[in-house]
Amino acid sequence: MSVDLRISPDQIIERYLSMELVRVTERAAVSAARLRGHGNEKAADQAAVDAMRRELNRLPIDGEIVIGEGERDEAPMLFIGEKVGNKQGPKVHIAVDPLEGTTLCAKDMPGSIAVMAMAGAGSLLYAPDVYMDKIAIGPGYPQGVIDLDASPADNINALAKAKGVKPHEISTLIMDRPRHAKLIEEVRKTGCSIRLITDGDVAGVIFCTQPEKTGIDLYLGIGGAPEGVLAAAALRCVGGQMQGRLILDTEEKRVRAAGMGVKDPNKKYDMSEMASGDVIVCATGVTDGGLLSGVKFGKDVIETETIVYRSVTGTVRRIYGEHREFSKFQLD
Numbered sequence: 001m002s003v004d005l006r007i008s009p010d011q012i013i014e015r016y017l018s019m020e021l022v023r024v025t026e027r028a029a030v031s032a033a034r035l036r037g038h039g040n041e042k043a044a045d046q047a048a049v050d051a052m053r054r055e056l057n058r059l060p061i062d063g064e065i066v067i068g069e070g071e072r073d074e075a076p077m078l079f080i081g082e083k084v085g086n087k088q089g090p091k092v093h094i095a096v097d098p099l100e101g102t103t104l105c106a107k108d109m110p111g112s113i114a115v116m117a118m119a120g121a122g123s124l125l126y127a128p129d130v131y132m133d134k135i136a137i138g139p140g141y142p143q144g145v146i147d148l149d150a151s152p153a154d155n156i157n158a159l160a161k162a163k164g165v166k167p168h169e170i171s172t173l174i175m176d177r178p179r180h181a182k183l184i185e186e187v188r189k190t191g192c193s194i195r196l197i198t199d200g201d202v203a204g205v206i207f208c209t210q211p212e213k214t215g216i217d218l219y220l221g222i223g224g225a226p227e228g229v230l231a232a233a234a235l236r237c238v239g240g241q242m243q244g245r246l247i248l249d250t251e252e253k254r255v256r257a258a259g260m261g262v263k264d265p266n267k268k269y270d271m272s273e274m275a276s277g278d279v280i281v282c283a284t285g286v287t288d289g290g291l292l293s294g295v296k297f298g299k300d301v302i303e304t305e306t307i308v309y310r311s312v313t314g315t316v317r318r319i320y321g322e323h324r325e326f327s328k329f330q331l332d
C-alpha cells in the first residue's frame with residue numbers, strides 16, 4: 001500500500017482524533033468495570049453509556065450516532081440519530097457499543113469491551129438493532145474465497161485450500177446459541193474445531209485477523225447487526241473479508257430498517273458497504289479477554305488497555321494507560 005505522507009488539515013484532525021477516541025472508550029470501560037461482577041447488566045451498561053456520551057460531547061466534531069443504543073424512544077442516550085460533539089470540527093458518523101458484552105461484564109467473564117468506530121458522514125451502515133448473519137476471515141486470502149450464501153462445508157473447504165491446509169485444520173468461532181444448532185452440526189461434519197463463545201462477537205470477528213495468535217480462521221453465524229458494523233469497521237483497517245445480512249424477519253423490523261434507508265431487506269452487505277472511507281476504530285478492555293486486558297484498579301493507579309485501528313494507514317496501536325487522576329472518571 002502506498003500512502004501519501006503529507007498531512008492535510010483534515011488528516012491532522014483525524015490523526016488527532018484517534019487519540020481522543022482512546023479517552024472515550026477508556027472512560028466507558030472504567031465506568032463499566034467499576035460494576036464488573038455485580039450481576040447487574042443494566043447498571044454496567046448505563047454507566048458505560050453515560051461516560052461515553054459525556055466524553056463524546058467534548059470532542060471537536062460535528063458527530064451523529066448511526067449505530068447506537070437503540071432508537072430515540074427506547075434509549076435515553078446515544079440513540080441512533082443523536083448528535084454528539086461540540087460542533088467545532090468535521091462532520092463524522094459514529095458507531096458505538098459502550099459495553100459490548102454486558103453479561104460478560106456483569107458476571108466478570110472474559111471478553112467485554114467498550115468499543116466505537118468513527119468515519120466520515122455516510123461511511124457507516126445505518127443498521128437497526130436486529131440480528132445479522134455474518135461470515136468473516138482475516139487478511140491474505142483471494143477476494144471471494146468465502147461467501148455468506150455458500151454452505152459451511154464449501155466455505156471451509158475453500159478457505160482450507162487457500163490457506164494450504166486440510167479442512168479439519170481450519171478453526172472456526174461461533175456464538176453458542178440454540179439458533180446455531182444446525183450450523184454447528186454442519187461444521188462438525190467437516191472435522192473443524194469450533195470455539196463457542198457466549199457473547200462478544202466484535203472481538204470474535206477481530207480474532208480472525210490474527211489466526212496465528214488467536215487460533216481462529218473463520219467466524220460464522222448470527223449475532224447483533226450493530227456488532228457486525230463495528231467488526232466490519234475494524235476489518236476494514238487491517239484487511240480481511242466479511243459479509244453480513246440483516247435478519248428482518250418481521251414487518252416491524254422491515255419498516256424500521258426501511259426508515260433507516262435499507263432498500264433491499266435481503267441485501268448481502270460486503271465489508272466495505274458496512275464501513276467505507278476513512279475509519280477509526282477504538283476499543284478498551286473491560287474484563288480480561290483475548291483481544292484486550294481488562295481495567296485494573298490499583299490503590300493509586302487505574303490501568304487500561306486500548307486498541308486503535310486506522311484504515312488510512314492500516315496502523316494498529318495498543319495503548320496502555322496508567323491513570324493517576326481518578327477524578328476524571330467521576331461523574332461530572
Ligand code: VTB
Nearest residue numbers: 100101177199200201202223224227
Ligand atoms: C449479539 C452479539 C454480541 O450479544 O448481539 C449478542 O453480537 C446477543 O445475542 O456480541 P443473543 O440475543 O443471542 O443473546 C453480544 O454477544 C454481546 O452484546
Ligand code: MG
Nearest residue numbers: 097098099100
Ligand atoms: Mg451494548
Ligand code: MG
Nearest residue numbers: 097099100101
Ligand atoms: Mg453488544
